[in-house]
Amino acid sequence: MNIMSLPLSEQAILLFAGMVLFTSFSLLAQPRIVAAIRMFAWQGVLLSIVTVMVAVDTGLHHLYISALLTLLMKAIFIPWLLHRLVHKMEFQREQDILHHPVLVLLAGGVLVIFCYSIALPIERLGNSVTQPIIALSMAMVMLAMLMLITRHKAVSQVIAFMAMENGLFFAAVSATHGMPMVVELGIAFDVFVAAIIFGVFFFHIKDSFDSLDVDHLSSLSESDQ
Numbered sequence: 001m002n003i004m005s006l007p008l009s010e011q012a013i014l015l016f017a018g019m020v021l022f023t024s025f026s027l028l029a030q031p032r033i034v035a036a037i038r039m040f041a042w043q044g045v046l047l048s049i050v051t052v053m054v055a056v057d058t059g060l061h062h063l064y065i066s067a068l069l070t071l072l073m074k075a076i077f078i079p080w081l082l083h084r085l086v087h088k089m090e091f092q093r094e095q096d097i098l099h100h101p102v103l104v105l106l107a108g109g110v111l112v113i114f115c116y117s118i119a120l121p122i123e124r125l126g127n128s129v130t131q132p133i134i135a136l137s138m139a140m141v142m143l144a145m146l147m148l149i150t151r152h153k154a155v156s157q158v159i160a161f162m163a164m165e166n167g168l169f170f171a172a173v174s175a176t177h178g179m180p181m182v183v184e185l186g187i188a189f190d191v192f193v194a195a196i197i198f199g200v201f202f203f204h205i206k207d208s209f210d211s212l213d214v215d216h217l218s219s220l221s222e223s224d225q
Contacts, residue, residue: 009053010057013053013054016046017133017136017170020043020050020136020140020166020170021139023039023043024043024140024143024163024167025143026039027040027043027144027147027159027160028104028108028146028147028150029101031097033086033095033155033156036155036156037082037159040074040078040079040159040162041075041076041079043074043166044070044071044073044074044075044078044166045075047166047170048070048071048074048075049067051066051067051173052064052067054174066169066173073191077195078191078195082155082195097152099150108143111139111143111146112139112143115138115142118135118138119135119138133170134174136170137167137170137171137173137174138167138171139167140164140166140170141167141168141171143167144166147160147163148160148164162191162195
């Protein structure tokens with residue numbers, strides 16, 4: 001696909017889609033928890049913008065509701081809730097140190113190349129502008145999984161989990177132009193409940209270990225033995 005031959009609206013979609021992928025790399029490399037929360041909020045904003053652009057390009061009006069739900073949940077509510085929890089537990093300056101960051105980022109680049117190679121046959125079968133976004137959405141999921149594996153703080157792992165869900169939503173928008181509204185409302189409710197449960201989980205970890213490092217949970221099994 002020759003990007004320069006596309007209309008400006010479709011080029012803008014691909015540009016903002018690339019910016020969404022950039023936020024995934026930023027989350028992977030960001031050690032400060034508060035900065036990671038803000039970057040996750042920006043990812044939600046960009047994701048909602050791309051969804052609106054796809055709605056304008058395809059004429060599918062239900063995507064406007066999807067974009068609104070994404071903006072409210074991923075860009076406003078969840079970042080606000082995480083900010084409030086971090087400030088309440090006085091972990092504003094907490095960092096999640098990434099061991100061997102260069103190797104982790106190189107692994108992220110390899111995952112992106114792998115996702116593009118996997119999605120290339122799919123892109124050749126379709127003519128829609130959203131076909132190249134399938135590779136980006138797959139890369140978002142893989143980068144979020146890498147972040148989930150390499151981080152030790154509970155907040156960072158929750159952000160990785162939510163970023164993974166962003167990638168799955170991005171895949172739905174690019175592959176099928178959105179899911180049925182009942183499904184999207186159900187997922188939004190599940191994310192809302194999960195955010196509250198994670199908040200309760202944070203307080204239990206903080207009360208027990210005075211830290212959000214999930215590695216301390218291994219001491220529970222050791223004490224039982």
